[in-house]
Amino acid sequence: MQNKHHLVVVGGGFGGLSLVQALRKTDIDITLVDKRNHHLFQPLLYQVATGGLSPANISTPLRELFRKQINCRVVMDEMVDLDLTTRQILLGDKKLPYDTLVIAAGATNSYFGNDQWATHAVGLKSIEEATEIRARVLSAFERAELSTDEAEINRLLTFVVIGGGPTGVEMAGAISELSHHTLKGDFRKIDATKARILLVEGSDRLLAAFEPTSSARALHSLEKMGVEVWTKSRVKEIHPDHIVVDHQGSLQKIYAGAIVWGAGVKGNTIGAKVAAACGVTVDRGGRIPVLPDLSVANHPDIYVIGDIAAAPMEEGKFVPGLAPAAMQMGEFVARKLKSRLVGAKDPGNFRYVNKGNMATIGRAQAVVELPFPKINFGGYLAWLAWLFVHINYLIMFQNRLLVMLQWSWTYFTRNRSALLITHPREEDMKPVVGAVSQPPTV
Structure with a gap:
C-alpha cells in the first residue's frame, strides 16, 4: 500500500491557513507546525496594545480551526533547521519527514542592526x-x-x-x-x-x-x-x-x-537556515528568494509563502507583506499541489492581485x-x-x-x-x- 503524499506547512498565519484549508478535500496528509497553538489576526494587535480588544478576540486555536479537517494534523513546535538529504525538518530534538515543504513562518520586528x-x-x-x-x-x-x-x-x-x-x-x-x-x-x-x-x-x-x-x-x-x-x-x-x-x-x-x-519587519529567523540549506541567500529583509511559482530554485518540493517570501513581480518589485497577499500565495500553492498530485490544471506562475x-x-x-x-x-x-x-x-x-x-x-x-x-x-x-x-x- 502506497503512503499518501505528506505535506508539511510551517506557520499558522494567513498563508499557512489558506493553503491547508484549500486542500481540505484532497487525499494528502498535512502536518501544520507552529510554535504557538493559535492563529493570530495581526492587523488588530494595536487594539490589544491599547485596551480596545482582548487577545482572545483576535486569535483562534489552530486545533479548533482544523477539528473537522481530518487530513490535517496540528503540531505545536518550532522548526529550527532543515535536512535536505533526508527530507526532514528539525523540531528541537525531533524530526519530521516531508514530501513537500511549505515555509509560511511570517515576519518579526527589524531593528536595522540595533x-x-x-x-x-x-x-x-x-x-x-x-x-x-x-x-x-x-x-x-x-x-x-x-x-x-x-x-x-x-x-x-x-x-x-x-x-x-x-x-x-x-x-x-x-x-x-x-x-x-x-x-x-x-x-x-x-x-x-x-x-x-x-x-x-x-x-x-x-x-x-x-x-x-x-x-x-x-x-x-x-x-x-x-x-x-x-x-x-x-x-x-x-x-x-x-x-x-x-x-x-x-x-x-x-x-x-x-x-x-x-x-520595520524582517523574515522569521528560520528563513536564513532554510535559505542556506537550499543554496540561496536571504535578502536585506531576511526573506527567502523564490521563483515565479513560489518554489525555491532547484528545489521544486519546497515553497515559501507570506511575509518570509521574496516573491518577484513586474518592474523589479516584490509581493508586499500583506495578509491578502499571503492568502493568495497559500491558495496558489494549493492549486499547484493539486496539479502535481491529482492532475488538476497547472496554475502556471503566481500573480498577485492588488485589492487595495x-x-x-x-x-x-x-x-x-x-x-x-x-x-x-x-x-x-x-x-x-x-x-x-x-x-x-x-x-x-x-x-x-x-x-x-x-x-x-x-x-x-x-x-x-x-x-x-x-x-x-x-x-x-x-x-x-x-x-x-x-x-x-x-
Missing part, C-alpha cells in the same frame, strides 16, 4: 508584545499619578511611536484616543489629556506605500487628534527612558514613558485606496470600509461578533474594555519618590 533596542522599544508582532506595550503605556499613567516631580510626570506622559507606516499611524492614533478620551477624568493628580504623543518617521511623509493624498489625510487627521508628527527624522539611540532623534538635521533627546517600535490598501487613524478616520477603479478616499466612509474588511477577515464567527460588539461599545462610549496591566515589569512597580528631574526635550 537589536539591543528591542528591550526598550517593543514591536507589535505577537500577543505577548501587544500586552507588554499595554502594560508599559498604562503603567506610565499610574506612575505619573504617584510622582511629585513635574519633569518626571512630563516624561511619563510622553509616548513615542517609531515608524509612520500603518502600524505606527494606528498606534499613535489609538494612544491619542486612550489618553484624550478613555482615561480622561480617571486620575486625581494628573490630567491624562495632557499626554504628548510623538510619531517619528524617517521618510518625508507618513504611509509611504500609499498615495501622497492619503499620506496628507493621515497627517491631517493625526494632528487634529493631538499627535505630534516628525517626518525626515531618524532614530539614533534608544534608552530605557529616552530616545535620540536626528530631526531634520538637529539632534533631539526625547524623554518618554513608553516607546513603541513600528519601523487601507489604514485606520482613529475614531471614524481612515484612508482607503482601491485599484479598480483607482480611487482613494478618507474619513468616516473609509473607516466603515476598514471596519467591514477587518471583521470579514476574522476567522471565526464568534470573533467577528465579539469584535463588532466591542467596537460598537467603544465608538458610542469611548471606553475600552481591556485596560489591564497583566504583567507589570519590576521597574513599573517601584514607588516614585521625587524622581530624577530631566527636561522632556533637549
Whole structure:
C-alpha cells in the first residue's frame, strides 16, 4: 500500500491557513507546525496594545480551526533547521519527514542592526508584545499619578511611536484616543489629556506605500487628534527612558514613558537556515528568494509563502507583506499541489492581485485606496470600509461578533474594555519618590 503524499506547512498565519484549508478535500496528509497553538489576526494587535480588544478576540486555536479537517494534523513546535538529504525538518530534538515543504513562518520586528533596542522599544508582532506595550503605556499613567516631580510626570506622559507606516499611524492614533478620551477624568493628580504623543518617521511623509493624498489625510487627521508628527527624522539611540532623534538635521533627546517600535519587519529567523540549506541567500529583509511559482530554485518540493517570501513581480518589485497577499500565495500553492498530485490544471506562475490598501487613524478616520477603479478616499466612509474588511477577515464567527460588539461599545462610549496591566515589569512597580528631574526635550 502506497503512503499518501505528506505535506508539511510551517506557520499558522494567513498563508499557512489558506493553503491547508484549500486542500481540505484532497487525499494528502498535512502536518501544520507552529510554535504557538493559535492563529493570530495581526492587523488588530494595536487594539490589544491599547485596551480596545482582548487577545482572545483576535486569535483562534489552530486545533479548533482544523477539528473537522481530518487530513490535517496540528503540531505545536518550532522548526529550527532543515535536512535536505533526508527530507526532514528539525523540531528541537525531533524530526519530521516531508514530501513537500511549505515555509509560511511570517515576519518579526527589524531593528536595522540595533537589536539591543528591542528591550526598550517593543514591536507589535505577537500577543505577548501587544500586552507588554499595554502594560508599559498604562503603567506610565499610574506612575505619573504617584510622582511629585513635574519633569518626571512630563516624561511619563510622553509616548513615542517609531515608524509612520500603518502600524505606527494606528498606534499613535489609538494612544491619542486612550489618553484624550478613555482615561480622561480617571486620575486625581494628573490630567491624562495632557499626554504628548510623538510619531517619528524617517521618510518625508507618513504611509509611504500609499498615495501622497492619503499620506496628507493621515497627517491631517493625526494632528487634529493631538499627535505630534516628525517626518525626515531618524532614530539614533534608544534608552530605557529616552530616545535620540536626528530631526531634520538637529539632534533631539526625547524623554518618554513608553516607546513603541513600528519601523520595520524582517523574515522569521528560520528563513536564513532554510535559505542556506537550499543554496540561496536571504535578502536585506531576511526573506527567502523564490521563483515565479513560489518554489525555491532547484528545489521544486519546497515553497515559501507570506511575509518570509521574496516573491518577484513586474518592474523589479516584490509581493508586499500583506495578509491578502499571503492568502493568495497559500491558495496558489494549493492549486499547484493539486496539479502535481491529482492532475488538476497547472496554475502556471503566481500573480498577485492588488485589492487595495487601507489604514485606520482613529475614531471614524481612515484612508482607503482601491485599484479598480483607482480611487482613494478618507474619513468616516473609509473607516466603515476598514471596519467591514477587518471583521470579514476574522476567522471565526464568534470573533467577528465579539469584535463588532466591542467596537460598537467603544465608538458610542469611548471606553475600552481591556485596560489591564497583566504583567507589570519590576521597574513599573517601584514607588516614585521625587524622581530624577530631566527636561522632556533637549
